[in-house]
Amino acid sequence: MPPTSNIEIEIIPCLSDNYAYLVKSGNACAVVDPSEPGPVRAALARRGWKLTHILNTHHHLDHTGGNLALKEETGAQVVGPGKDAARIPGLDIGVDEASGWEFDGRKVQVLEVPAHTRGAITFVIDGNAFTGDTLFALGCGRLFEGGPAMMWSSLSKLMTLPDQTKVWCGHEYTESNGRFALTLEPGNAALQTRVQEVKAMRARLEPTVPSTMGLEKATNPFLRPDSAEIRKSLGMESASDVAVFGEIRSRKDTF
Numbered sequence: 001m002p003p004t005s006n007i008e009i010e011i012i013p014c015l016s017d018n019y020a021y022l023v024k025s026g027n028a029c030a031v032v033d034p035s036e037p038g039p040v041r042a043a044l045a046r047r048g049w050k051l052t053h054i055l056n057t058h059h060h061l062d063h064t065g066g067n068l069a070l071k072e073e074t075g076a077q078v079v080g081p082g083k084d085a086a087r088i089p090g091l092d093i094g095v096d097e098a099s100g101w102e103f104d105g106r107k108v109q110v111l112e113v114p115a116h117t118r119g120a121i122t123f124v125i126d127g128n129a130f131t132g133d134t135l136f137a138l139g140c141g142r143l144f145e146g147g148p149a150m151m152w153s154s155l156s157k158l159m160t161l162p163d164q165t166k167v168w169c170g171h172e173y174t175e176s177n178g179r180f181a182l183t184l185e186p187g188n189a190a191l192q193t194r195v196q197e198v199k200a201m202r203a204r205l206e207p208t209v210p211s212t213m214g215l216e217k218a219t220n221p222f223l224r225p226d227s228a229e230i231r232k233s234l235g236m237e238s239a240s241d242v243a244v245f246g247e248i249r250s251r252k253d254t255f
């Protein structure tokens, strides 16, 4: 069946700084990374939408904590990384890059992006990338289950998505990510502009998602280890991209 209508996406703030997302297409409605059931329930009731799927980008509790309650209440099917099946509560459909997935007749691209966790995936639905804790607005996830080379290869995979791809990430970390980014690349005009915009948005308590792949490539230091200014800031003018990426990641760990 072809898609029956345009896609609608609603941002659901959860816990202290998590984002879950409702994705609606025709009679299908998915929630991405439900940290907790309450705010998801409230958003569904407000919209009058019936949940059909629960998508998880990775196993961490702040992305899966609502799985079992929402599954029990709605009968929704849980879709997540097949390679991490044992750690996804209530998993019904394990997906990977080869399988992809289908949502209301739409082909959903599944990208395997390990390193934050070894099973991490990104769902790309109709030009919308749900990146979980792999790629953040102006940042990237911590390396819990992989090293810098693994994360750099995962981020490089995301960088092959078209520039207009919308990026919906798992946390609102953008303002502090921006402060860190400016320490490495203060001369990046696009970054300066974005940091000002982000500050203003946060002052109005607005979410800074979605961003776009094009904007991330222009401003996110974790996607810019080839930047001459970043390399100079780090004293790593002739190092490899992976080595520069690894140094940026380890500096952010203690920022």
Ligand code: ZN
Pocket: 058, 060, 063, 116, 133
């Ligand atoms: Zn996580």
Ligand code: FE
Pocket: 060, 062, 063, 133, 170, 171
């Ligand atoms: Fe998280």
